[in-house]
Amino acid sequence: MGAHFSWNLVDDLRQLFEFPFMVNAFRAGTIVAVVAGVIGWFMVVRRQAFAGHTLAVVGFPGAAGAVWLGVSASWGFFGFCLGAALLIAALRPEGDERYGEESAGIGVVQAFALAAGFLFISLYRGFLNGINSLLFGSFLGITNEQVLVLLIVGVAALAALGAVARPLLFASVDPDVAAARGVRVRALSVLFLVLLGLTVAEVSQITGTLLVFALLVMPAATAQQLTARPAWSVAITVAIGLAVTWLGLAVAYFTPYPIGFFVTTFAFAAYLAATVARNGWRRPWRFKRARTLAT
């Protein structure tokens, strides 16, 4: 890329925004970080990390299938992610105690989707080098139209989430009480999975299907270590998401290594720091000993 990092930070910033593709990468990264952070926060509260991860990887066969059929990859991402969201919503059994069986179903959906993606790629020869960019993403070459679509879908998803935020939070924290108070828990659960599907379809076009999950789960997990108050927690999630994305983009620009590595590493470092800040270094060991005594 020919960029050289120096301690003259003003000059570094000038280099960073010298090319239009980097400007678009920052715009897209900003939208992606905000949307993924907010939706991911609810995903973490609802303990649906596995469903979120499965929806994230389902974008891969969607995109591969779309390329094979010769249509825009975006259609594949949105079609497959929304379809899988509805399928997972349908698989969800009534009671809470059948978690093992539900997760077996989600696991099967995930493995089958990835297998189908591999089939599409094998059928469409000469696409083998595209696999890595589908799976691991690329911030380069994002067009103005893509940024616009990202913005529209992102605003729509956040608006829908904002409209149901209060009942959704209630239903996530205590579904039984919420149902007793007349909250339509089941409908909210389906709606949330659809919003999650929409978000990951959007985000994975930029980050690749394997790394969406990092932006969904890690900023939210970090924020929830730091505060228990929902509004603060969402705000911190978004701030962490933005910080790691911007930092990841900047560092990846000045080094030959991939953006996905830097974003996940910074996010994980933030998570570890928050965990240590909350519990202290010695706490995990005490916790373990207490557990051993109890059992």
Added chain:
Amino acid sequence: MTNAVLAGTAIAVATGLVGYFMVLRGQVFTGDALSHVSVTGALAALAFGIDARIGLFAATIAVGIGIASLGLRGKADDVVIGSVFAWVLGLGVLFLSLYTTSRSGGNGAAGVSVLFGSILGLSATRAYVAVAVAAAIVLCLLLMARPLLFASVDDAVAAARGVRVRVLDVVFLALVGACAAEATQAVGALLLLGLLAAPAGAAIRLTARPYRALVLSAALGVLAMWAGLLVSDVAPRVPPSFAIIAVASAVYALSFLARPRRRGSNASM
């Protein structure tokens, strides 16, 4: 093809048995995490130029033991598992780029075979090693099957009866890790979750008796493996990994047609 059938059968038996306990214990997400860890393990080994299998087994068994010994199990700790494996996958991306840029012979293809498997490319010695490892996994699992079942169904009562629940947790997740590394050779890191979850999920839906479900899970796994290999033999454009997972998923989907059983009504050991 002989090598593929031999190794595939052994791997299917091992994943079917381990997968049954994994589903029973509600640890499918841990299996998912370990499958992604195996991507990083294999790519790291490739990047440093050592045998991919060493990287695979080292990474998955180490992370399996790590998850178990931190006491991160079940529903409550999905977020921790998710954060850890998202980062491990990020490391995998780094190793992939190191591998593809540093080695002139390296291209996307080696990465793809880690991700999606290449069972038809197994040599005879690799197949024999895979069979031996699968046999060891099955043996370990059968030796601990009874206490593990007890601990999986009710760990508090099992602990009160003197079962060493913590030790079982650790050994079991080490076995899941070994199984994940083993299955990566057959169907690839991204698809092995299907071999772990689909036959076991179907078996649990079909029978409530633990030992019957255990045998059924292994049998369904072998069935999917054989049928998948047969399909890809008849139709060479269909990759075997896809055919195997497609059959396993179809078996799972069909199990929903079976009469829904009542939980606990006829459960017996």
